[in-house]
Amino acid sequence: MGKVSSSNSQGVHVPKLRFPEFNETWELSRLSDISYYQTGKDIVPKSKYVSTENMLQNFAGMEPYKDEAIVSGIPFASGDVLIANIRPYLKKIWKANFAGCCNTDVLVLHSANINPDYLYYNIAREDFITHVMSGVKGSKMPRGDKTQILEYKVGVPTHKEQQKIASILSLLDNRIVKQRQLIEALKSYKRGALSKLFPKKGETMPEYR
Structure with a gap:
């Protein structure tokens, strides 16, 4: 991505961070x-x-x-x-x-x-x-x-630039979702490990040693 000014000579606002292949006004x-x-x-x-x-x-x-x-x-x-x-x-x-x-x-x-x-x-x-x-x-x-x-x-912006922006943000969202799923899976694994690595109530030995 390349930087551009926040507005052009006509005062039409454009982002400061922009894909270099686009230069049309918004x-x-x-x-x-x-x-x-x-x-x-x-x-x-x-x-x-x-x-x-x-x-x-x-x-x-x-x-x-x-x-x-x-x-x-x-x-x-x-x-x-x-x-x-x-x-x-x-x-x-x-x-x-x-x-x-x-x-x-x-x-x-x-x-x-x-x-x-x-x-x-x-x-x-x-x-x-x-x-x-x-x-x-x-x-x-x-x-x-x-x-x-x-x-x-x-x-x-143009439809092509809209699509480009949306695609990048969608990709980031998908990665966030996958990370959340991984975190939840690890939390579940930890809960299972805790229940087996420590003795249950009334017992003196853990299930796994």
Whole structure:
């Protein structure tokens, strides 16, 4: 990657760190220009249902329900960005990798004329959370203002540069997931080792010596 200035002579913002093969200017667009809220109603098995309860904090995704009961909600498609709109500071944002439904406390953003992955990485950021929190309503259970959320501004490069940026960030995400899985496997191994290397309650000898 190469460095460029933060803005060009026309004042169009570009990143300080950029792939050297790109030099086109970026457009500054409102979220409402590049995406829209999905609406409607559909029914799905609960394993395909998303709510604020099974979305994970700090952009960590979601944990599917095990229940297969039929539920109804707002439909979303694979690639849509889901945003938990209750207590936005918890940073519950997930890019769907399957089609399903969600409850009304979850906003569904569908990309329009922009790479879905690029849209997601612009949303799963501290800057976006700060923007949403600046317009929340309520104090005990703050809720984002749907109109104000769409005023968020996004720098939009060419589709080819969008794809390049999204690919790099996706690769990093995949590596993070693999590292987390490795850590969990090691934790499980350690728990098993501890139970066998020390005597159990009421015993004087460990299982392994």
